[in-house]
Amino acid sequence: MRKRANVTGITILVFFLLLAILISMRLTGLDRSFPNPVGNVLQRVAAPVEYVILSAGRSVSDHWKMLWRIPRIETENETLQLQMDELMAENLRLKSQILAGLRYNELDQAQFRAPTADKYEQIGASIVNRNPSAWFQTLILNRGSRDGVAVEDPVVAHSGLVGKVISVSGGTCEVLMILDSEGQVSALVRESAGEGVFGIVQGTYDRSSRLTAEGNLQMTFRREDPVNRGDLVYTSGIGGVYPKDIPIGKVVEIKLDRSGLMKTAYIEPIVHFDSLEEVYIIKTVGGE
Amino acid sequence: MRYIRYLLLAVLFFFSLILPGTLFHFWSWGGVKPDLVMLLTIYFAMHHRSAVYALGTGIIFGLLQDLFLGKYIGMYALTLMVVAGLSFWLAGRWYRENLFLTLVLVFGVSLAGQAMIGFLGLAVGSLWSPTEILRLVLGIAVYNTILTPMTYPWIHHSFLYGWLRYRPKYER
Structure with a gap:
């Protein structure tokens, strides 16, 4: 008899608990706003720590990715080095041409302004x-x-x-x-x-x-x-x-x-x- | 020593709360991250001597997580209470020193807990597709299980011999 009463009580308790939680969830859904001082305190305390961990995580993640990219970066570096050498040579050529152009522009156009x-x-x-x-x-x-x-x-x-x-x-x-x-x-x-x-x-x-x-x-x-x-x-x-x-x-x-x-x-x-x-x-x- | 135990519990809970959104953001698989608070609740419930304490821990952890997330208050409270009760019940019947059994327990309980979250979400009108729910439920359960060999031996040892060990009044 006692055991039966306990089962009924537990069933009723569970039912109302579930109902209360569903109502609570409904009232505090994504589109609802409500006062949440405890949550705000938790957020405030967690925010600096989260920031530090996120920053560290980003840094670690970047370095980790970098490790995998090293062979590709090496190849790219060699290619870029070659390109840089070519561009430097071209740059020098262009500079000399520009200087020459500055010197002779007015002469090449067969005009001068005095x-x-x-x-x-x-x-x-x-x-x-x-x-x-x-x-x-x-x-x-x-x-x-x-x-x-x-x-x-x-x-x-x-x-x-x-x-x-x-x-x-x-x-x-x-x-x-x-x-x-x-x-x-x-x-x-x-x-x-x-x-x-x-x-x-x-x-x-x-x-x-x-x-x-x-x-x-x-x-x-x-x-x-x-x-x-x-x-x-x-x-x-x-x-x-x-x-x-x-x-x-x-x-x-x-x-x-x-x-x-x-x-x-x-x-x-x-x-x-x-x-x-x-x-x-x-x-x-x-x-x- | 007693206060150190509670302080350590609080620290563990705190980091379980924030690590999935921070550190595990970088180690997520297709958006799947572990549910560390659930994992911690399972560990605690496995090592509590009383069902009431286990359920109480689950409710408190769940409620704090609900408040931290700021939405659907009660969802995690109910879920973690069920998870704690289930873990406590299974730990009393299984040999908790055995890592393999613990892995099965963590996987099964995590699966049930995440399925419950999916169910509760649908019950209050969340627009989650069954495929998405299945993917997340399985993914999180697997992730929690993967983390278990790395975390359980340490925490189990602490519960038995370290700072997390429960000390009765007469011992204190």
């Missing part, structure tokens, strides 16, 4: 004659005093300096090219870093070819002056004839003097004087 020259009026002129004598490097242009041309006016081509007007008639003018030994130009040699060294460009017309080391333009410097092959030569603007920053040429060779104190830079002109047909006269004097 602000001090741009502010003057320029008139186009055609070469109507060249000096037949081998002693003088001059040109005759079809512009004269009627066009406002005056003695000492600079003459330029698309790519650089040609010379200056030395005589003017009504409809023509004569231009002394910088190739002539008398056609000296105050110049500035600019190295790749942009620093400049002043000097005088002189023509060496008595030489046979202007594209060799004995070419038609040269400058003389002190031995310690930072002038190197590939440097560009511009007008300096000093001297009052030529506006500043008109390209003249580039240094193609440098030779030490016998004394060892001086050096000579041989300059390849930018302008192809032999094939020159049209030029511009900058009316620095005639325009005034």
Whole structure:
């Protein structure tokens, strides 16, 4: 009898317990919110420890994965090393090309921008004659005093300096090219870093070819002056004839003097004087 | 020594509560992680001398887990109470020194406990598919069983001779 009563009691207890738990679960489901101070305290206490364990776990997991990846990483590393070497070589090539491009961009485009020259009026002129004598490097242009041309006016081509007007008639003018030994130009040699060294460009017309080391333009410097092959030569603007920053040429060779104190830079002109047909006269004097 | 026992119980429970979400997050198999609180409840119930203590431990552990999870209050309390009762009952009939029998016990009780969670979840309207329930029930039971050889000998020894050993009043 006693045993039977216990079974009934237990059954009833279990039934109500189950019912209570199901109701509780229903009331505290995923979409319900209810005050849970004990849970909050537990969460607050556990959070720092969980964070530490998670961080450590991530670290261990990453290192564990890394162990398995080592052979693959080694292969990748070798491949990347090769690629890096190739890219470094390519980078060097590109850098040199960019430097070259920076130096010669304006020349390659056969144009130059010289602000001090741009502010003057320029008139186009055609070469109507060249000096037949081998002693003088001059040109005759079809512009004269009627066009406002005056003695000492600079003459330029698309790519650089040609010379200056030395005589003017009504409809023509004569231009002394910088190739002539008398056609000296105050110049500035600019190295790749942009620093400049002043000097005088002189023509060496008595030489046979202007594209060799004995070419038609040269400058003389002190031995310690930072002038190197590939440097560009511009007008300096000093001297009052030529506006500043008109390209003249580039240094193609440098030779030490016998004394060892001086050096000579041989300059390849930018302008192809032999094939020159049209030029511009900058009316620095005639325009005034 | 008595307080050390309870302190150790609390520490074990605490880490059983947080390790599945942290450390075992990295060692989960297809989302299956062990139920360490259930495993701990099984161990405790196996070593309690009284059914009431075993059931009480199960209810307290389950309720704390429910509160920690913050949802479905009572689900783990009921489940772990049943798990503790079942473990206590089986441990009294099986030779608990035998690791193989303990493995069978852990697997069977874990299976029953996880199945109960699945059942209770369905009863309150959880949208779990039967396949998913089966996968999780089996997966967690297997995971708990795998962890048993690594944890049971140590905890069993502690219950018999170490800090977790129950000391009667006269001994204290």
